[in-house]
Amino acid sequence: MRTRGSILIANIITGLALGYTVANIGFGDYAELNRMFTFQDLRMFLSFAGAVAIIVVAFAVLRVRRVPGRIHAGVVPGAVLFGTGWAISGGCPAIPIVQVASGYLPALVTLAGIAVGIRLCRWANTRYLRIDSGSCAG
Amino acid sequence: MNDYWPWWAGAAGLALVTINYAIATDRSFGVSGAWDRVLHWRTERRVERANAQITDDAVLLEALAAATAGPLGAPPLAPASHPAAPGDGGTPGADRLPPAEASSSMARLLPAPLVSQVGLLLSILVGGWVAAVTSGRFQLRLDMGEGFRQIVTDKPTEMIAALFVGGVLVGFGTRLAGGCSSGHGLNGCGRLQPVSIVATAVFFGTAVLVSFLLWKVI
Numbered sequence: 001m002r003t004r005g006s007i008l009i010a011n012i013i014t015g016l017a018l019g020y021t022v023a024n025i026g027f028g029d030y031a032e033l034n035r036m037f038t039f040q041d042l043r044m045f046l047s048f049a050g051a052v053a054i055i056v057v058a059f060a061v062l063r064v065r066r067v068p069g070r071i072h073a074g075v076v077p078g079a080v081l082f083g084t085g086w087a088i089s090g091g092c093p094a095i096p097i098v099q100v101a102s103g104y105l106p107a108l109v110t111l112a113g114i115a116v117g118i119r120l121c122r123w124a125n126t127r128y129l130r131i132d133s134g135s136c137a138g
Numbered sequence: 139m140n141d142y143w144p145w146w147a148g149a150a151g152l153a154l155v156t157i158n159y160a161i162a163t164d165r166s167f168g169v170s171g172a173w174d175r176v177l178h179w180r181t182e183r184r185v186e187r188a189n190a191q192i193t194d195d196a197v198l199l200e201a202l203a204a205a206t207a208g209p210l211g212a213p214p215l216a217p218a219s220h221p222a223a224p225g226d227g228g229t230p231g232a233d234r235l236p237p238a239e240a241s242s243s244m245a246r247l248l249p250a251p252l253v254s255q256v257g258l259l260l261s262i263l264v265g266g267w268v269a270a271v272t273s274g275r276f277q278l279r280l281d282m283g284e285g286f287r288q289i290v291t292d293k294p295t296e297m298i299a300a301l302f303v304g305g306v307l308v309g310f311g312t313r314l315a316g317g318c319s320s321g322h323g324l325n326g327c328g329r330l331q332p333v334s335i336v337a338t339a340v341f342f343g344t345a346v347l348v349s350f351l352l353w354k355v356i
Contacts, residue, residue: 007165008251008254008257010159011254014159015259015262016261019264019269021155021269022266023275029283029285030289031285033349034353037345043145044148047146047148047149048152050146051153054150054157055157059160067329072333074314078312078313078314079311079336081315083347084311086304086319086341087352089305091301097259098269099266099282100266101269101270102266102267103278104281104283105280106281110301113302113306113307114173114309115173116305117311118313120310122178
């Protein structure tokens with residue numbers, strides 16, 4: 001069942017559903033995002049938190065296995081940088097794709113920035129940071 | 139404009155996507171991990187080929203071991219280590235499995251194929267486009283909307299700079315933290331993994347702080 005082909009199909013179905021859902025929740029809309037992060041409107045926050053709650057219960061019932069992971073030196077600084085970038089640009093790595101798909105052409109610049117940041121992270125980790133695997137995939 | 143889904147529909151949608159993926163593949167997905175692998179496709183293809191070679195060898199060894207006397211059979215080889223982040227498309231931790239289990243699930247322990255990560259990113263584009271068109275929100279435009287204009291900047295050059303710098307921070311930060319809102323937020327928190335709970339709390343908290351600064355101060 002879990003062959004290359006089945007994983008490809010699962011990824012395509014997941015991508016389609018994720019793009020459709022994220023766009024319809026409104027994550028691509030900067031005004032909605034800022035209203036979520038400033039607690040002016042809890043709708044999107046509840047969508048995310050509600051999803052996590054459902055997933056926690058479902059994974060516990062289905063006994064989905066956990067993936068080993070430790071809190072390494074890159075987690076907190078990385079999350080701070082990500083949170084800052086998300087609040088400024090309105091994009092986590094999936095959202096600018098949805099923004100471009102919705103017609104927001106400047107989101108292509110966000111995607112270019114994400115590409116530079118990802119490549120920069122692996123380069124910096126290989127040369128300088130040398131944080132163990134789990135960070136920058138380096 | 140607020141014709142977006144109510145919160146419960148959004149929650150159900152995101153949960154269904156994540157649960158369905160976990161059931162179908164016994165993996166977790168992560169968009170930043172997919173980006174990372176696609177952007178480093180040359181290296182990733184080399185790793186993939188090496189893993190395929192090792193897997194082939196391991197299958198051969200397993201068959202030979204089964205055919206020749208069980209107790210003395212050679213232990214299976216572990217797949218070439220891959221640095222995928224927890225909850226970000228990979229399934230690290232192969233080394234923690236007992237040899238017998240590792241041998242039977244060799245393919246499952248390898249990271250999701252590179253082509254499937256390309257498929258994930260492209261299909262997000264298609265899914266987002268279908269949503270925008272069917273809801274009547276699709277509109278080609280050269281700005282990021284009224285909200286961005288009011289809260290961040292209304293000058294085109296500053297907008298480009300803000301989007302680029304923000305994008306770099308998102309790209310660098312998600313890889314440094316080992317995941318993003320899908321890898322850590324949905325898949326990791328859903329599995330109650332401490333690293334994902336910490337990462338999600340920190341990136342969400344920081345985004346709240348910066349958003350308040352943008353909204354009220356700057």
